[in-house]
Amino acid sequence: MVHSSLIDGPAPAVRDKNLTELEYLAVSSPLNFADGHARQNLTPSQMQIIDDLPRLFRECVQTPVNELERRAISSYFTLLGQQGFPTGDKRVLSCYSSSVAMEIVARALITEVSSLMLLHPTFDNSPDILRGVGMKLVPLAEDQLHGDDLDPALLASVGALFVTTPNNPTGRVVSRDRLRALAGQCARHGKVLVLDTSFRGFDTRAHYDHYQVLEASGCRWMVIEDTGKIWPTLDLKVGWIVTSADLGLPVPKIYSDILLGVSPFVLNLIGRFAADAAAGGLAALHRFIAENRETVRCALAGIPGVRFPDPTNRGSVERIGLGTRSCLEVWQATRDRRVYVLPCQQFYWADPPVGGNSLRIALARPASSLALAVGELRSVLLAA
């Protein structure tokens, strides 16, 4: 049994923290399986890029930043099947991260709409950023998102639809047909469709050309892309805001309040990592994540009550259903063993208790440390 002092001990404090605050507790720990950042080892060809950093730096001094940006965008978007990305003036804006991109998107949205429909569950910084600018949120359950047409009355009651695909933590992907239907419904109802595709790098099912579908739909749209999840570049990354030509929201203006642009060094680095990924690195990453997922599932198989609620997930995180165990108790017990994971309550931003019996574990980690962590988690679960 997890010792009972935990029940009225740290649990309430943990419940009040957001997921990033819980990730922060883990950030300097060698057994950090909390955040979704890419912390696996560099591959040999990635190490060669790192050995080449001085030359990458000097290249930036000699190359116009617009050119480095154009190359980074082109190589990253096409790597992930997004050939139809727009190339017009200010249609793709480079940000320090996907969350900075989301803050700008939220600030732009709130100038026109006061409420939106947001996927449920999803990582809690999406609802927190949106609420932070004053947005009212209506939860959209995943089964509804992937089912038939959205309730017209519900859609009519909001100004926009915000969807994370692949979703975090469930890994569910909006298919091409489903995106076409959603964008069509948004077009007919005059709603803005916002996609956060930060985790798409891991899942080829999200590599169909979203921009082709969006451009054909006639709806107003924004997409947030992110290089920050797939490569162990020590959080040297870019988040992009991509917008429809007819969006009519002050995205470039608000962008210019926050930044002039991102580092040309980071853009150059991303171009190099994307080229390496196109030459086989991306497929190797997919195999690596699949093997780590298998490590988790095998090690925990057969423990009473434990299950994996996202069997088709290919993302770099895995949810673990705990049966009747409380995720906060298991979280605390694994933390006592210096292993950090995430409780899932906070992903259910509109109804936290629904997530009260599952954990999320990060897979973009060295295989050896993952095996160690899962061994500890297994011990905790067997005792609980």
Next chain:
Amino acid sequence: MVHSSLIDGPAPAVRDKNLTELEYLAVSSPLNFADGHARQNLTPSQMQIIDDLPRLFRECVQTPVNELERRAISSYFTLLGQQGFPTGDKRVLSCYSSSVAMEIVARALITEVSSLMLLHPTFDNSPDILRGVGMKLVPLAEDQLHGDDLDPALLASVGALFVTTPNNPTGRVVSRDRLRALAGQCARHGKVLVLDTSFRGFDTRAHYDHYQVLEASGCRWMVIEDTGKIWPTLDLKVGWIVTSADLGLPVPKIYSDILLGVSPFVLNLIGRFAADAAAGGLAALHRFIAENRETVRCALAGIPGVRFPDPTNRGSVERIGLGTRSCLEVWQATRDRRVYVLPCQQFYWADPPVGGNSLRIALARPASSLALAVGELRSVLLAA
């Protein structure tokens, strides 16, 4: 004469742009003297750090990020005389940039106060970010800021005081005695004092220990620090939010909505650049900027009507008074020669015409290209 088509030509469009949008026009130009980013050449010892980037990267893999962050903060703050910076939990938060820091500060402030007093003139992204979250702004003229006690009725009418020191573009520095008086007044009136010290690296008059003064004052305060202005690190930089222990605003919470932390690679790099600066690099930078300022002043001396309104400025930008010439016309004429500077109207965010006859030129550039640019500017001014 500047050709007359300019008077009703591009000027109105330029007037509607913010300063960052104007900087963006220049960002890929070899004669970009618009933005205040550090674009001078690397010194020989800085080049050695760049040659060492692969090792810096690998060090990060082996060192807890908290330790890299502690070192970067300690070396940067003490380099600039800020020995009294707080070390408590979440008292110093690392952001991607000073503007991201300001966005978080603005979002935190608006939860408690609805209006503040803001320095006038100052770089326009400060008023734009603050207004963007819904803040009402009351302008505070520089002479008032540096004069006697602030008008108690005016101070009573707002929730906070926001001061950039050294100011951009004027370079005026709030002295120790003046900071003590301002902080004391804020303490007595229960107002939050916010300082943006992003340009302090250039001016030793801003290297007295602000934190010692603030902590002793009893007021609630925030400071934005920034490594992004002084070193040519291709915009690999950190902005910090530093807060008083009793601030009582949700800064850490809003911070956690936007980011988990900055890149350990950037933190490590900043630690190295700060050590180099402490070993003589900072004094060399000050000489370099002073020489570039002298280049500008000498080249333009004696042109009828031209003057330098900020004789004691030590920052990396210089204002040029144009007499009766319109800054928009001169800006356009220099732009026609592929030289980009900034018109000063937008710095006067509450009264743009006041800045209508001055330009800002960036000094953190290679001396040779600055000489070329100033030669072009001289030709334009002699013809106008």
